[in-house]
Amino acid sequence: xxxxxxxxxxxxxxxxxxxxxxxxxxxxxxxxxxxxxxxxxxxxxxxxxxxxxxxxxxxxxxxxxxxxxxxxxxxxxxxxxxxxxxxxxxxxxxxxxxxxxxxxxxxxxxxxxxxxxxxxxxxxxxxxxxxxxxxxxxxxxxxxxxxxxxxxxxxxxxxxxxxxxxxxxxxxxxxxxxxxxxxxxxxxxxxxxxxxxxxxxxxxxxxxxxxxxxxxxxxxxxxxxxxxxxxxxxxxxxxxxxxxxxxxxxxxxxxxxxxxxxxxxxx
Ligand SMILES: NC(=O)CC[C@H](NC[C@@]1(O)OC[C@@H](O)[C@@H](O)[C@@H]1O)C(=O)O
Numbered sequence: 001x002x003x004x005x006x007x008x009x010x011x012x013x014x015x016x017x018x019x020x021x022x023x024x025x026x027x028x029x030x031x032x033x034x035x036x037x038x039x040x041x042x043x044x045x046x047x048x049x050x051x052x053x054x055x056x057x058x059x060x061x062x063x064x065x066x067x068x069x070x071x072x073x074x075x076x077x078x079x080x081x082x083x084x085x086x087x088x089x090x091x092x093x094x095x096x097x098x099x100x101x102x103x104x105x106x107x108x109x110x111x112x113x114x115x116x117x118x119x120x121x122x123x124x125x126x127x128x129x130x131x132x133x134x135x136x137x138x139x140x141x142x143x144x145x146x147x148x149x150x151x152x153x154x155x156x157x158x159x160x161x162x163x164x165x166x167x168x169x170x171x172x173x174x175x176x177x178x179x180x181x182x183x184x185x186x187x188x189x190x191x192x193x194x195x196x197x198x199x200x201x202x203x204x205x206x207x208x209x210x211x212x213x214x215x216x217x218x219x220x221x222x223x224x225x226x227x228x229x230x231x232x233x234x235x236x237x238x239x240x241x242x243x244x245x246x247x248x249x250x251x252x253x254x255x256x257x258x259x260x261x262x263x264x265x266x267x
Contacts, residue, residue, distance in 0.1 A: 025223035039077035056247035067230035081146030100210030114211030121190035124182035139181040142171035149184040
């Protein structure tokens with residue numbers, strides 16, 4: 001009964017925000033974007049000292065939103081595991097939080113084209129004994145529920161005790177108080193925490209096959225088309241590159257998102 005009720009509700013909400021002339025993208029509220037995000041995935045998406053959402057993904061999405069004519073963009077923080085189900089059932093217009101595009105996730109939502117390809121990082125202290133993926137065995141590794149890191153660890157770190165957390169902050173504090181030996185999270189967030197708590201990268205695992213995309217409800221064709229076109233123009237005019245250099249200074253820059261002119265010269 002619950003499942004059929006949920007199905008009915010999601011049908012209703014999606015129908016309620018079906019595309020129409022004054023609402024071409026089928027938003028919950030015409031002219032207003034409600035975006036599910038995270039407060040602790042700095043520098044991708046996080047809340048600053050004033051509680052404002054900021055970071056690479058936030059500024060890039062906001063730029064893209066302006067390009068499709070939406071200037072009223074609100075970000076709401078929640079646990080990563082809840083973002084895709086909430087976007088799928090129409091509680092948000094989009095999910096923006098370094099969310100990797102995968103076939104499994106595309107069962108639940110659609111994604112814009114990719115805009116960021118990087119690494120998954122095993123972050124640890126200098127005293128944990130975890131030096132690389134091989135020494136993870138018999139150690140305790142924190143993963144955030146619903147992330148690629150969780151599924152990667154289940155598939156590849158069979159000798160490791162996985163401990164699940166709702167968000168990065170909880171996982172990092174567990175490592176700092178000795179409850180776990182390492183945390184498996186995104187490269188740029190790992191770098192931020194490493195600088196702050198004198199931690200080290202035990203492993204950086206490429207995740208280029210799952211670049212981050214903006215998650216939206218399925219079958220919102222006009223919305224996806226508009227987002228993809230705006231993403232392309234933000235890359236072509238160098239906006240993407242400017243924001244990447246601002247938020248990820250010194251990090252290796254994936255070439256596929258640079259202006260065509262840079263693709264040839266970029267070493
Ligand atoms: N913000 C989070 O906690 C998301 C964790 C994780 N992000 C992976 C990813 O999308 O991060 C940005 C880029 O490095 C992508 O290549 C990578 O797959 C995921 O999608 O599950």
